[in-house]
Amino acid sequence: MEKELFTFIAGGTAGAGIRKAGAVAGYIFTQMGRRVFEMEDYQSLIKGGHNFAVVSSATYPIQSHYMKADLVVATDKRSYDMHKDHLTSGGIMVYNSDAMKDQQIPNGVGVAFTTISRKYTNSELRLGVGAIAALAAAIGMSKDELTEVIKSQYRDAENNVNFAMEIYDAVAPQLYAKFALKKSDAKHLPMISGSEAISMGAVAGGLDFFFAYPMTPASPLLHYLAGHAKDFNIGVMHPESEIAAINMAIGAASMGLKTMVSSSGGGMALMEEAFSLSGMAEVPVLAILGSRPGPSTGVPTYTEQGDLRFALNQGHGEFPRIVASPYSMEEAFYLAAEMLNMVQQFQTVGTLLTEKHLIESRMNVDIDVEKTQWAQPVMYTGGDEKYLRYKLTEDGISPLMFPPSEQVVKFTSYEHDEYGLSTESPEMIAKMHEKRARKEEALIEKLKQMHTVNVFGETGPLIFTYGSTTMSVLEALRCGNIQARVVQPIYLEPFPVWEFEQFKEESPIVVEQSVMGTFETLIKDKTNIKAKASIRKYDGRPFDPEELAQSIKEVL
Amino acid sequence: MADDLTTYEENTWCPGCGNFGIFNAFKNAVKRLEMEDGISRQNILITAGIGCHAKIFDYLDLSGFYSLHGREIATAQGMKLANPQATIVAFAGDGDAFGEGIEHLIFAAKRNADMTVIIHDNGVYGLTTGQFTPTSPEGFKGPSTPFGSPEEPINPLKLMLVTGATFVARGFSGRLKELTDVFVQAMKHKGFSFVDVLQPCVSFNDTYKLYNSKVELLSQPAANVDEAMRLTEQTEKLPIGVFYQAEAPVYHENLLGNWNPTVQRATRQQRLQSIKSLLEKA
Numbered sequence A: 001m002e003k004e005l006f007t008f009i010a011g012g013t014a015g016a017g018i019r020k021a022g023a024v025a026g027y028i029f030t031q032m033g034r035r036v037f038e039m040e041d042y043q044s045l046i047k048g049g050h051n052f053a054v055v056s057s058a059t060y061p062i063q064s065h066y067m068k069a070d071l072v073v074a075t076d077k078r079s080y081d082m083h084k085d086h087l088t089s090g091g092i093m094v095y096n097s098d099a100m101k102d103q104q105i106p107n108g109v110g111v112a113f114t115t116i117s118r119k120y121t122n123s124e125l126r127l128g129v130g131a132i133a134a135l136a137a138a139i140g141m142s143k144d145e146l147t148e149v150i151k152s153q154y155r156d157a158e159n160n161v162n163f164a165m166e167i168y169d170a171v172a173p174q175l176y177a178k179f180a181l182k183k184s185d186a187k188h189l190p191m192i193s194g195s196e197a198i199s200m201g202a203v204a205g206g207l208d209f210f211f212a213y214p215m216t217p218a219s220p221l222l223h224y225l226a227g228h229a230k231d232f233n234i235g236v237m238h239p240e241s242e243i244a245a246i247n248m249a250i251g252a253a254s255m256g257l258k259t260m261v262s263s264s265g266g267g268m269a270l271m272e273e274a275f276s277l278s279g280m281a282e283v284p285v286l287a288i289l290g291s292r293p294g295p296s297t298g299v300p301t302y303t304e305q306g307d308l309r310f311a312l313n314q315g316h317g318e319f320p321r322i323v324a325s326p327y328s329m330e331e332a333f334y335l336a337a338e339m340l341n342m343v344q345q346f347q348t349v350g351t352l353l354t355e356k357h358l359i360e361s362r363m364n365v366d367i368d369v370e371k372t373q374w375a376q377p378v379m380y381t382g383g384d385e386k387y388l389r390y391k392l393t394e395d396g397i398s399p400l401m402f403p404p405s406e407q408v409v410k411f412t413s414y415e416h417d418e419y420g421l422s423t424e425s426p427e428m429i430a431k432m433h434e435k436r437a438r439k440e441e442a443l444i445e446k447l448k449q450m451h452t453v454n455v456f457g458e459t460g461p462l463i464f465t466y467g468s469t470t471m472s473v474l475e476a477l478r479c480g481n482i483q484a485r486v487v488q489p490i491y492l493e494p495f496p497v498w499e500f501e502q503f504k505e506e507s508p509i510v511v512e513q514s515v516m517g518t519f520e521t522l523i524k525d526k527t528n529i530k531a532k533a534s535i536r537k538y539d540g541r542p543f544d545p546e547e548l549a550q551s552i553k554e555v556l
Numbered sequence B: 001m002a003d004d005l006t007t008y009e010e011n012t013w014c015p016g017c018g019n020f021g022i023f024n025a026f027k028n029a030v031k032r033l034e035m036e037d038g039i040s041r042q043n044i045l046i047t048a049g050i051g052c053h054a055k056i057f058d059y060l061d062l063s064g065f066y067s068l069h070g071r072e073i074a075t076a077q078g079m080k081l082a083n084p085q086a087t088i089v090a091f092a093g094d095g096d097a098f099g100e101g102i103e104h105l106i107f108a109a110k111r112n113a114d115m116t117v118i119i120h121d122n123g124v125y126g127l128t129t130g131q132f133t134p135t136s137p138e139g140f141k142g143p144s145t146p147f148g149s150p151e152e153p154i155n156p157l158k159l160m161l162v163t164g165a166t167f168v169a170r171g172f173s174g175r176l177k178e179l180t181d182v183f184v185q186a187m188k189h190k191g192f193s194f195v196d197v198l199q200p201c202v203s204f205n206d207t208y209k210l211y212n213s214k215v216e217l218l219s220q221p222a223a224n225v226d227e228a229m230r231l232t233e234q235t236e237k238l239p240i241g242v243f244y245q246a247e248a249p250v251y252h253e254n255l256l257g258n259w260n261p262t263v264q265r266a267t268r269q270q271r272l273q274s275i276k277s278l279l280e281k282a
């Protein structure tokens, strides 16, 4: 029988090409018309340690990886130890026999990965190619098909092909066509990571200049945008610190550029003073916050949703802020453009809150680039005797003009009059506060016209969640055959309370990756809806759908 | 003081403050640049930190950004990158640029950001009532160091020379003509220009007498960095004028080539097209 769901795990040390193998496996499944979700688990080190890529695929739009694999290729002993209990029934372990001398491995296929790879230069780096060769044999690909894949996906094709053929021949007698995967004629969808989705979405929305200082797991945005700056015709700068990054971004935005920054919690904390500056100076900037387990340096390369409260409260003082969190790569793409527009329209700071799980995982997306928003601020069109940067208007939004210009344009961090000069006048202080408060009102009115909350499913118990955890929940419901309604606020600040009226009488299950249940607390504070049960995970790892399905069933 | 470069903001500097000299010299410099070099005031954009010095932002009727304490040089670099055609000047305090935000000063010099930094170097945190700063002498008594500062001061010009600034000068707020000259040259210099202005603070650090007796105009810039370094070590006399000037590639051109992000922005359709083709390959 052809398999619907198939999970492949490749494991090895950092520097063994494991992450690349995950991406190539994704490519192979995509070519079969299958939908893929790939999660990379790696440590904060450059060589050694343990990396693995989990690639799950199916013919339906799969939304999570599964931790139980049909095929594990363990290129070192540590990978074997780690994943030996991660096999489905009928699952097969391909292990490195050089690393596991004299051991009897049930359901195992031993390959002398190390010995064979030593025949080639950069032998270590090739182990990932070996994992791909084993996968190809196991799912019944021919050697020609495998050769094509390697040629299209790897550099140094000749050596890699030769190495792959040796591995293929070594495993084929035991492994060939052990798995027959269901194929489909569905169109091949591109497979991208969340960081690519956010980057492309922002560019589509009008991003002109990106400033960022490296910090895992937000760095992939910096790397991607820097790598494609010329393709997109945008500027990308890596300055001396996060503080420099955001102040430069705000400076550039005061000249009319659409700017963006990104970091993880620590870097975002350093940016906080400038968030408040954006609020006062009314200069738009979009920040991407990629969460990892905190507090403090925490666990750099893993995932968590512990920054929710922090994200909602970025910046001292009172001013409108916008915070939203996408649930999937597709939503991240559109939301990045939409958020860029929102910060431009309301001339303030916005945070796109997301997690390592979204930023670094990869999945297929069906994106229509024409559906993205285009960021457009309200521009000054003349009419006043003198341009007033902070003109008091009904909705609090003062039309923009950018220097160099005939008229003087003064942006400032101080409380100011309409022209932009510092003031200590009690009347003016109050008026400017009220102006910014009116902007908040206008922002809420705008959100009421927008799609701010996703509701999946029509019947059954109610589950509240947000961010990429939503994908885990949806996949859990599918694999656990559970009928439920899943509610996910995309916008978290201002919180779309009006959308929660309909759930006022209900008690949801709240699922989040947090130990203290910040999301659950937020829901209760904002809507007075109390959870009947909480499912929380805080070990740095994303939910496994099967385990999550089990947890949901227990509290239903 | 009403003139077309001055706003309606009430001036609140203490009478006799050195900031007036900087303010007047700067306005003169702007007028000279307009007349002699065809640089219009609309194209001169300013930023300022937070402190007494920074009030100059409110008094000058020029466009720009009144930034945060220590961040004015970062804000300024963002503005320059956005539109390299603009002439950018950051007004900074000694507390601002040598304390809170020293990394931006060092990096702007290191990357030869094409901008001018003017330090109102009064050796105190003026606005916060006279605490010692990185340029206050050892033993300086202020509210946070009632028994005298236990630290040696830094030598700002030396720091800038070591860091790679391509225009390093010192001015004195009491010598208007020389200060104007230095400002004009600094703003015309292509690359990172640093002007440390000796600025007496009559309320917390009155250095008029000292500077009036010691300041001496340099006849010409040093021929090389080593010689300039030696000039910065002089204490008997305090040289003012341009210590060092050199030509070097500027940051925005190294990063962006001739591309101007404001003027040559990609259209929406161009963006969507490039994303589509990347997605096709993904």
Ligand SMILES: Cc1ncc(C[n+]2csc(CCOP(=O)(O)OP(=O)(O)O)c2C)c(N)n1
Residues within 6 Å of the ligand: B049, B050, B051, B052, B053, B054, B069, B092, B093, B094, B095, B096, B097, B120, B122, B124, B125, B126, B127, B128, B133
């Ligand atoms: C982040 C931050 N820290 C502290 C302050 C308080 N503060 C305002 S001005 C100033 C010192 C200013 O000294 P300096 O830069 O030398 O300027 P001066 O007043 O002497 O011109 C300080 C510490 C602030 N505004 N922001």
Ligand code: SF4
Residues within 6 Å of the ligand: B012, B013, B014, B016, B017, B018, B019, B052, B053, B122, B126, B127, B200, B201, B202, B203, B204
């Ligand atoms: S405190 Fe000093 S620096 Fe500030 S205005 Fe008065 S004299 Fe000038």
Ligand SMILES: [Mg+2]
Residues within 6 Å of the ligand: B051, B093, B094, B095, B120, B121, B122, B123, B124, B125, B126, B133
């Ligand atoms: Mg000072």
